[in-house]
Amino acid sequence: MTSAIPRRKTRQVRIGHVWVGSDHPVMVQSMTNTDTADAEGTARQIFELWRAGSEVVRITVNSAEAAAAVPAIWEKLDNWGCRVPLVGDFHFNGDRLLRDYPECAQVLAKYRINPGNVGKGAKRDEKFAFMVEKAIEYQKAVRIGVNWGSLDQAIAARMMDENSRLSQPLPAEAVMREALIVSALESAEQAQSWGLSADQILLSCKVSHVQDLIAVYRDLAGRCDYPLHLGLTEAGMGSKGIVASSAALGVLLQEGIGDTIRISLTPEPGGDRTKEVVVAQELLQTMGLRSFVPLVTACPGCGRTTSTVFQELAQDIQNFLRVQMPIWRTEYPGVEDMKVAVMGCVVNGPGESKLADIGISLPGTGEVPVCPVYIDGEKDVTLKGGRVAEEFQAIVENYVRT
């Protein structure tokens, strides 16, 4: 799918074998929530995220044990045929870990450094410079990732002080937004002054409120040409997290801002981590920016549908398509653009079904299942009886294969 939305022009940055920037599709990232020291558990979660469609996966590297486990994680993934680029998330002790665990430094494709969580004063510059030196030595990309919750206090204090001396001081939130942007840009400038190429740098400025995120990224986008990673931090659980992230990222993506995205969802206890990947893909696909999995159009149902048959059929077909995609994507290029419609009754069913590549219209309430199926806009067959779901799935599968 080619997007009609013009992208903000950026530099192109390589993260392992994945390129990021305005010449490339907006990339989907995710992050593990396992203890990285648990190599087996972390590798399994990375594998699941990758299978779900994550193109880069970030892992916490917060301790000697975590850094020591990174090469083992990489080896396990390699044995499973998974070569997803890994990003190491470094904070206060990143310099020591990169120094003491050279294999970890080598295996990672990108270092994420939060300049507000490296240290204070001269020590901060020394540690940050060392991490940049390692990125230069190993030729790794660096994301300078500023976060509202861990903003560099020296910059925040300096800017609040400057603001207080203005004849018309700005509101505190506006000063803090500016401080976020300045922290990211000044850190990038520092990294370049120490020899890191501008083509190795990405930026992010994460905040937790939708309007703040939009304002910060609009401003940041106009002041640099580094690729930008978008994400609403602490977006929240369930529908709140999905809606907030989609609202914020949707506005920015529509303006051509954003080169990689992550939907940060707080998982339900025991919940599926891959949901954040699915939501990110669906956001990009529904906006017409990329295609990942054939999308199923389904009506919301109404008083004409008192049974849940059509909702179950829509859900089953969407799940079936998603499970098939890792194989279908390579065997049947373009399959991700396919459109499937599952409609509850004949009011809108035939019309919507004809617009899809394959559509089925169920009979509404209390009737014997008699379901016309449309293929490429023409009525093909009418399914009847209790095996409509299986037969429709077989028709979809046959359509893809032939």
Ligand code: SF4
């Ligand atoms: Fe209701 Fe039929 Fe419209 Fe679905 S297609 S919302 S069942 S009228």
